[in-house]
Amino acid sequence: MNAIKILVVEDEVIVAEDIAGRLKKLGYIVTATVVSGEEALEKVAEERPDLVLMDIVLKGNMDGITTAEQIRTKVDVPTVFLTAYADEKTLQRAKLTNPFGYIIKPFQQHDLRVAIEIALHRHEIEAKMRESLKASEATREWVEEKSYRQNQYISMAAHELRNPLNAILISAELLQLDRDRSNDEAQVRTLRLVNSATKKMNQLIDDMLFMGRAESGKLKSHPLPINLVEFCQDLLDQLQLGNEAKHKLKFIPSDVTSAILDQQLLHCIISNLIVNAIKYSPSGGQVSLELQYSQAGDGDKEPIFCFSRECLFPNTQCTNINYPLLIIRIQDEGIGIPETEVGKIFEMFYRCKNTEKIKGNGLGLTIVKKAVDLQGGAIGCESKIGVGTNFTVVLPYVALSSKNHR
Template identity: 45%
Template sequence: MKPVKILIVEDESIVAMDIADKLERLGYEVSGCVDSGELAIETVAQTQPDLVLMDIVLQGDLDGIQTADHIKNNFQIPVVYLTAYADKNTLQRAKLTEPYGYLLKPFKEAELNATIEMALSRINAENKINQQLKLSEQLRQKAEQLSEIRSRYLCITSHEFRTPLSIISLSAELLKEYNDKMSTDKKNEHLNRIQRALKNINQLLEEVLTLGKAEAGQIKFYPERIELSSFCYEIIDEQLLSYHYKTEVEFLTKGECGGACMDRKLLRHILTNLISNAIKYSPDGTPVSLTLTCENNQAIFTIQDHGIGIPPQDRERLFEPFHRAINVGSIPGTGLGLAIVKQCVDLHGGEIWVESQENINGEQSGTTFTVSLPFHTKP
């Protein structure tokens, strides 16, 4: 444990030397002896002592009380007065600076030690109280943030649920009222609408829960060794099956990825959302590519499509929850996928960036997402 550093501010050098000797015998560290308020302020700034022993009568333009007030307001370092003055006016001025002690000269070593120990005890108690207050404030702010997150997601999710619920309600009502008059094809059409709406609701719930947990800091990062090539093939197969093989996904690998260690669940969110978007926003039969490059202890995933592209005004808001580009039209989606991707990339300590050209008047278009994730050490 480091000794307590004490600065002595005393205009009489013999008295200052005597106090310094007493302090050293008591086991304290003397950070300096100065004789003026100006020097005291300068020395406090340089040495940051734990306590200042301050005489009231000093050389220079500042007396001890003015100096103590400056030190309190600018450095938050406690002061104990050592003075021969005990008149009412001096005491009243000194009290305004909220000192940690007031010791009258001449004093004995034991009295000095007792005053310092009482001051240090008060300092420790106040520090503990301040730490508890700071912790309480942090917890209060965290609670407010969590409450705000819950309220925001409840409000937005309630709004997003209305469309699929309306579809389910309308289709179910039509099937109920006109079941006998409907053709088999028409019935199947309404049943398919209900199934798609239910799928959208389920997806929305899953994504809201995932993103809400991420923003609330409730998703933990658990890296494990992953064979990245096999993992990428697995994700690609899942997405092709989900979209009924409406396109092809070309997969290329570069470099040695044997040392990859990442969070499997978070990586699945990243690749699933980016590959799904590439397929979803591309015309049928338009190829999509995934390139995996391993170099410098990091994996770089590049997902490229030749789809509708992203308008410039939407690119800055890509990772905002529920934001969708203005050109998506009737293409289904919740607007949460990229927000989840960003959270998962951040948890990996990685980076994500996008390049895109919007499809205007039939011009060449498409989007490329690049994700860089560092290799981690398995805990």
């Protein structure tokens, strides 16, 4: 066990030397003996002793009580008062500084040791109590945050599921009431409505399950070999089929054909970003998906964007992700994101003010961010109102072999 370090504050030099000598005999280390409050504050800051023995009556502008009060507010070092005075007024002033001991001069060496050990023990217990309270408070906040998020999930699920569920119920009633009078075209329209509402319900349930697993730490990345070009082309073909040719989906492949990635997480990233691009773009607009490979030493290429997980602003060079990199860019010609809201778009359930008339649950980009983080990547966004939005996803690139990229 390390020897206890003690600072002695006593303006009577002979008394200070006597106290220091007694402390050394008891096995303590005396870091210094000082005669004023100002010197005591300096030494406490420099030496960080384990305890301060403080005479109440000191020469100068600061007495021992004032000095102890300033020590208590600046550093976590216990103070034991030494004094020849024990009047009620002095005692009450001393109490206000929350001292750890009070020794009346003259004192026996044994009394000094007892006072010091009790003070140190009490200080240790209080420190542990503070740490325990801090941990308890952190746990309480975590539980409250988790409960709040769960309530959000429940409220959002109930709200979002109600509309498609009502649509299904109404459609079922219409089919039942008009089964004899309605023609085939009317029934087809009703069945389409049922199909659309069912898809929305399934998507919301999938999103909620994804977020639940991510929040609980049960969602992990499981990278496997994947043909990037085929994967992206198939995904775009599926989205184009559901898009009914209202938007042009353009694919710009890279010379990188294969990598080792989590297919499910990659699907979450690309599909959510493209669906958003379609949703917030006018009919006939173009949505492009571009793949790019980047390696260290590509000095002719400008920085992609800040790789910090918290920063969303482009054109800042950072190095949080190791090269080589797979870069995924998805660009649209849509309504854009207000500059003041770019920093909030990945927050759960957050929706920009200019999207109020467009249906959505505010989970898509949160899911994208989770999927990117789980793979050790980063995501950035550039957007201009009325012009469009460009999302850039950067993932660590792991090749199957040296032949998989040129």
